[in-house]
Amino acid sequence: MEKFTGKVWVLGDDIDTDIIIPTEYLALPTVEDMKQYGFSPLRPELAGQIHEGDIIVAGKNFGCGSSREQAPEIIKALKVKCVIAKSYARIFFRNSINNGLLLIENSEIQDAVKEGDEITVTLGECIEHNGRTYPVASLPDNLMDILRAGGLVKAMQQRNGLHS
Numbered sequence: 468m469e470k471f472t473g474k475v476w477v478l479g480d481d482i483d484t485d486i487i488i489p490t491e492y493l494a495l496p497t498v499e500d501m502k503q504y505g506f507s508p509l510r511p512e513l514a515g516q517i518h519e520g521d522i523i524v525a526g527k528n529f530g531c532g533s534s535r536e537q538a539p540e541i542i543k544a545l546k547v548k549c550v551i552a553k554s555y556a557r558i559f560f561r562n563s564i565n566n567g568l569l570l571i572e573n574s575e576i577q578d579a580v581k582e583g584d585e586i587t588v589t590l591g592e593c594i595e596h597n598g599r600t601y602p603v604a605s606l607p608d609n610l611m612d613i614l615r616a617g618g619l620v621k622a623m624q625q626r627n628g629l630h631s
Contacts, residue, residue: 472587473522473548475580476513478506482525483532484559488541498537502544519546522586524577526552530559539563549588551576564610567618576601 485508492504505514523542529552530538539562542550549569563570569590576594579601580586587595591605606614616622 469590470587471520471548472585473520474518475582475584475586476517476521476523477577477580477582478509478523478525478529480526480553481528481531482506482509484530484535484538485532487530487538488535493535493537498540498544501537502541505541505545514545517545517547520548521546522548522588523550524552524580524586525550526577527554529553529555530563531556534558534562536562536566539566539568543568551586551588551594553577564606564613565619567614567616567621569614571603573601573603 486506488501488505489508492501495501503514505517507514529550538559542563543566547568549571550563551571551573553574554572555563555570560570571588571594573594576586576596579596579599584596588603589595590611591603593603594601605611613619613622616625
């Protein structure tokens with residue numbers, strides 16, 4: 468079972484794709500060019516403060532709004548280990564899996580953590596915070612295969628014996 472620990476960044480409810488990456492930055496040539504503007508309408512400094520392995524904890528309806536693949540790509544480019552939210556917009560959830568970004572649904576952890584706390588995630592089992600555990604559901608094996616491969620395209624290349 469995969470287990471990891473990360474520093475928490477706390478966000479609220481209804482974080483839409485325009486907050487994750489505003490429309491005006493979508494014209495930049497690459498996701499690497501765009502990532503510095505991640506979450507800028509909400510917290511302009513946040514993208515520069517996130518470190519590899521950090522975890523975003525948010526409320527309900529994370530990733531709502533327009534369907535843009537760049538939203539999960541930006542979060543992944545910021546090297547966020549996973550996003551834990553009370554619920555996700557359906558298209559954002561699938562775009563995230565297809566881009567290799569781990570999403571975990573949990574209805575309690577957002578109310579328990581403070582920004583800067585550390586939490587430990589054991590995939591398919593639980594989240595640990597301050598001596599308390601919060602259960603998490605397992606993702607189906609086919610989605611875990613996509614995540615482990617780094618995204619849908621890479622998973623299909625592996626399945627078909629192709630290498631990028």
